[in-house]
Amino acid sequence: xxxxxxxxxxxxxxxxxxxxxxxxxxxxxxxxxxxxxxxxxxxxxxxxxxxxxxxxxxxxxxxxxxxxxxxxxxxxxxxxxxxxxxxxxxxxxxxxxxxxxxxxxxxxxxxxxxxxxxxxxxxxxxxxxxxxxxxxxxxxxxxxxxxxxxxxxxxxxxxxxxxxxxxxxxxxxxxxxxxxxxxxxxxxxxxxxxxxxx
Amino acid sequence: xxxxxxxxxxxxxxxxxxxxxxxxxxxxxxxxxxxxxxxxxxxxxxxxxxxxxxxxxxxxxxxxxxxxxxxxxxxxxxxxxxxxxxxxxxxxxxxxxxxxxxxxxxxxxxxxxxxxxxxxxxxxxxxxxxxxxxxxxxxxxxxxxxxxxxxxxxxxxxxxxxxxxxxxxxxxxxxxxxxxxxxx
Numbered sequence: 001x002x003x004x005x006x007x008x009x010x011x012x013x014x015x016x017x018x019x020x021x022x023x024x025x026x027x028x029x030x031x032x033x034x035x036x037x038x039x040x041x042x043x044x045x046x047x048x049x050x051x052x053x054x055x056x057x058x059x060x061x062x063x064x065x066x067x068x069x070x071x072x073x074x075x076x077x078x079x080x081x082x083x084x085x086x087x088x089x090x091x092x093x094x095x096x097x098x099x100x101x102x103x104x105x106x107x108x109x110x111x112x113x114x115x116x117x118x119x120x121x122x123x124x125x126x127x128x129x130x131x132x133x134x135x136x137x138x139x140x141x142x143x144x145x146x147x148x149x150x151x152x153x154x155x156x157x158x159x160x161x162x163x164x165x166x167x168x169x170x171x172x173x174x175x176x177x178x179x180x181x182x183x184x185x186x187x188x189x190x191x192x193x194x195x196x197x198x
Numbered sequence: 199x200x201x202x203x204x205x206x207x208x209x210x211x212x213x214x215x216x217x218x219x220x221x222x223x224x225x226x227x228x229x230x231x232x233x234x235x236x237x238x239x240x241x242x243x244x245x246x247x248x249x250x251x252x253x254x255x256x257x258x259x260x261x262x263x264x265x266x267x268x269x270x271x272x273x274x275x276x277x278x279x280x281x282x283x284x285x286x287x288x289x290x291x292x293x294x295x296x297x298x299x300x301x302x303x304x305x306x307x308x309x310x311x312x313x314x315x316x317x318x319x320x321x322x323x324x325x326x327x328x329x330x331x332x333x334x335x336x337x338x339x340x341x342x343x344x345x346x347x348x349x350x351x352x353x354x355x356x357x358x359x360x361x362x363x364x365x366x367x368x369x370x371x372x373x374x375x376x377x378x379x380x381x382x
Contacts, residue, residue: 026265026268027337029264033257033261037252037257038252041252041256042250045250051253055253059259062260062263062264063264063267065264066264066267066268067267126248129237129241130241130244133242133245134245148239149242149246151239152240152242152243152246159231176227176228176229176230177226177227177228177229177230179223179224179227181227181231181235181238181239182224182226182227183223185226185234185238186222186223186226188234188238189234
């Protein structure tokens with residue numbers, strides 16, 4: 001099992017583009033943005049931000065990379081750097097906007113976990129697999145839902161990278177399930193509807 | 199129906215079941231990903247991709263913001279755009295358009311004339327002094343400089359979104375100017 005991310009996934013693709021950009025190829029940045037913007041978007045949205053705020057977080061993250069690019073020693077760390085920056089920024093924005101929205105809800109602020117804006121009723125589920133999966137997904141804790149939503153965007157080799165960037169280490173030897181995915185799996189395994197769909 | 203001894207026995211059984219479930223979860227958590235996990239993650243991905251798609255143009259807007267930041271450029275304001283309708287028999291691509299834009303340090307006008315369905319000629323005029331002009335297309339960059347009258351042109355530009363980057367040669371310390379995306 002490899003743990004350094006050199007497995008041909010998004011982390012490596014991002015690293016190559018970033019290294020090329022720093023090496024003087026301005027167009028390489030375009031590849032990096034194309035490859036990872038969806039991940040950053042869902043990182044921000046998973047924190048419960050509205051569309052406009054999430055867009056701002058993505059932009060801020062990229063501008064921050066332009067500014068701090070020299071501080072990233074190892075190009076392989078760039079994906080983690082981006083997701084970490086986006087998550088922190090989203091968290092800060094979400095905290096700020098909640099303070100403005102509801103000065104009363106101190107309890108929520110202390111809790112630090114913003115409620116997702118999109119309840120299940122706004123999520124489109126179509127097809128057997130999606131319906132069955134959503135039923136189990138919706139029972140997971142908010143943290144697990146946030147994690148899996150973002151991790152699902154990464155390709156397999158990046159599972160660990162992304163989960164770690166989200167502040168949720170998932171095992172020391174290569175990509176393992178971690179507890180969030182294990183919970184989801186346990187639910188699905190016991191659901192005949194999921195097996196039928198396979 | 200049930201006596202208190204039975205109830206406490208039930209509680210113990212519940213506790214054991216919970217602990218057993220917890221151990222089982224730990225075991226599952228430490229296992230490597232398998233095909234069913236990938237199927238579950240792919241399904242999560244498909245749900246969110248459909249429910250909450252990335253806004254169109256977000257990546258392009260991010261790239262523009264990064265270019266502006268990296269060059270410490272000033273973004274020109276588009277003052278006026280006009281598309282001159284040509285004859286009745288005109289096809290969509292038979293059009294010429296002019297775009298005027300300006301900043302504090304310069305103002306410029308460009309004209310776009312179509313050559314064929316995929317290419318256009320771009321010519322322009324900068325009002326202040328000699329200027330280096332860079333045309334940033336999707337996957338390449340062309341450069342030129344204004345002539346003595348302030349004119350410049352690019353003979354063949356692929357249709358799509360482009361940016362112009364202008365640097366005043368007579369004021370080397372001034373910030374470069376970049377235009378918002380212009381559709382050719």
